[in-house]
Amino acid sequence: MSAQAHAEGSTRTFLIVWFWLLALTGVEVFLGYKQLELKIMLTILMGLSIVKAALIIAYFMHLRYEKPSMAATLMPALVIVIVLMNIFLPDSLRLLHMRPH
Amino acid sequence: MASHDAINEGLHGAPASAWGGGVAPFATGSKKLGMWLFIMSDAITFAALLMAYCYVRVASPEWPKPFEFYPALVKATVMTFILLSSSVTMVMAVQASKGEKRGSTVKWILATMLGGLLFVIIHATEWVGLIGEGVRLFHNPWGEPLFGAAFFALTGLHMTHVFCGVIYLGVVATWFGKGKLSPEDVEVAGLYWHFVDLVWMFIFPLVYVLSIHQG
Numbered sequence: 001m002s003a004q005a006h007a008e009g010s011t012r013t014f015l016i017v018w019f020w021l022l023a024l025t026g027v028e029v030f031l032g033y034k035q036l037e038l039k040i041m042l043t044i045l046m047g048l049s050i051v052k053a054a055l056i057i058a059y060f061m062h063l064r065y066e067k068p069s070m071a072a073t074l075m076p077a078l079v080i081v082i083v084l085m086n087i088f089l090p091d092s093l094r095l096l097h098m099r100p101h
Numbered sequence: 102m103a104s105h106d107a108i109n110e111g112l113h114g115a116p117a118s119a120w121g122g123g124v125a126p127f128a129t130g131s132k133k134l135g136m137w138l139f140i141m142s143d144a145i146t147f148a149a150l151l152m153a154y155c156y157v158r159v160a161s162p163e164w165p166k167p168f169e170f171y172p173a174l175v176k177a178t179v180m181t182f183i184l185l186s187s188s189v190t191m192v193m194a195v196q197a198s199k200g201e202k203r204g205s206t207v208k209w210i211l212a213t214m215l216g217g218l219l220f221v222i223i224h225a226t227e228w229v230g231l232i233g234e235g236v237r238l239f240h241n242p243w244g245e246p247l248f249g250a251a252f253f254a255l256t257g258l259h260m261t262h263v264f265c266g267v268i269y270l271g272v273v274a275t276w277f278g279k280g281k282l283s284p285e286d287v288e289v290a291g292l293y294w295h296f297v298d299l300v301w302m303f304i305f306p307l308v309y310v311l312s313i314h315q316g
Binding site for chain 1: 126127128129134137138141144145148149152155156157158159160161162174178181182185186188189191192193196288291292295296298299302303305306307309310311313315
């Protein structure tokens, strides 16, 4: 039983992950009060969110303990679609500068 | 691990090679794989909405920043805490179900549902507050008219997911308590719940932190 618990993550592991997710949330709130440029802010916040998402997927959703082929099947499609959507994002800056003042 | 081997051995007891088109090449049940595929497509839906939000947000210099530290940000942080904690209770439920502890599985699922309900209630009070301040889909007192549409669409779709998740967990808890479901079903429900939690990890910084009122 203990060997299985070790292989699939123990309660202690999940609590450590939970703590880190809360800590990163705290960092985000702290950053919210820093007067940073929107582009930089967006990049940092998205970076932190991706770390949090990765923690949830790997530990809570157990993907780390599945066969590696499962992650290799699921994740690339998602990443490619999101990267493709991202192609439009720089256009928002063009729109911002084209606005009449 | 033992269950993986059992699945890998296939229907006829003969070891099946994954590359040879084994019965379960991912060594999981079909329900779990199905839920993962649903989650991937749902993730793309949310990604599209979040991307649209980021686009409008970056392109709008007059984006409203109505969220004060108290109550808006405190509420949103507490909601994050509740959702993250409900993910931990769901993990405990999955562990209990694998250990054949039916009673404790049901209790942990009920704790998760309680977290989800609290989240929806706090979120609903926030919606009512914002509507009371005059925020509409295409109109608000502060600036960029699309603020309301972006806020209500993103958080609304997420809240619907949480609400459906609570009902889903209720069904799973009831049927698992009666012995009609297997531990795998609890795990599959858990996957959905963690995904809903994951989406909030993107909505919280993008919708709330980027709209904090700077004194």
